[in-house]
């Protein structure tokens with residue numbers, strides 16, 4: 001990335017907010033602030049200064065305008081002023097050396113640790129930490145490495161802190177409200193662990209939720225953790241990784257653009273082994289590299305055919321494959337895109353019919369479907385609305401019919 005990472009934008013946003021429209025070829029003292037903004041966020045790769053809106057600066061303005069989906073006039077106009085006046089993340093939007101990149105790099109480990117140091121007095125108690133924990137869990141369920149909280153003394157990979165605007169590694173003064181860094185193989189600020197997630201505690205007000213004039217901790221944390229896992233900014237305005245943000249808004253769920261970035265960084269893996277005659281794990285029969293984020297795999301039989309059912313809890317994607325007689329994964333039979341949040345899937349047979357049992361832990365919703373002879377999911381048989389918190393479902397065959405075994409991990413004693 002550019003070498004403008006420590007460029008201070010103090011006073012820049014205030015000057016830009018008060019500037020008139022300036023066209024290419026014209027001069028205005030505020031244009032120097034526009035150049036600083038463009039350099040700091042990756043749109044201007046040359047260290048030019050001064051009050052002239054020259055050709056190079058006009059080209060940089062076009063790149064900025066294209067990125068933010070406003071008319072690419074190459075002039076400093078009202079729409080440009082409006083976007084440059086928004087609060088935003090301190091990391092850049094473009095890499096002048098690699099303008100098409102959307103991801104930085106991945107972590108080499110599937111297990112990451114994080115710790116909290118300083119919080120903010122804007123939020124009561126330690127609710128700001130709970131909001132950040134939720135954001136970590138959201139990414140994890142979408143298929144990132146897993147995140148485990150540790151103490152600051154346990155050499156965490158990620159250290160979360162509310163900091164003065166001049167936080168030491170970055171400079172968040174002048175309209176930037178938070179920053180993080182990329183994985184240690186592709187840092188923007190520093191490769192040394194822990195990688196930072198810093199929230200500006202000087203110039204911005206924080207809230208747990210939607211509050212006028214304040215920024216939702218969970219929403220901003222989700223964006224910054226996106227950088228931590230290796231995502232750059234996105235020019236898709238629906239994406240969590242869009243660089244600018246408004247107060248009094250919630251954005252707590254990664255969108256399809258964010259998930260596309262995630263999938264390009266991390267993969268899932270499958271090994272299939274034969275079990276030997278002594279019940280031990282034997283030779284490997286199949287190795288597959290899949291997209292990350294699959295949370296459930298089940299197998300079932302229809303007649304003599306054997307099928308594999310795969311589910312992603314976070315997105316509701318379902319893939320069904322035929323299994324080959326040598327134990328390897330065969331052709332895809334069908335795929336579905338269901339609602340999010342199915343945590344449990346299991347199969348059972350009554351008579352000659354195979355059924356699919358689906359459960360959402362969060363709300364206790366249960367759907368039961370009949371399975372078709374080609375392995376696909378057939379008509380819904382029944383649905384139930386149970387209590388939340390059931391985590392494990394098993395079917396046992398005692399005598400001629402299956403029994404349903406349900407387990408809830410935790411329930412109030414009184």
Ligand SMILES: [Zn+2]
Nearest residue numbers: 089090091243
């Ligand atoms: Zn950012």
Ligand SMILES: [Zn+2]
Nearest residue numbers: 167169170198
């Ligand atoms: Zn910092």
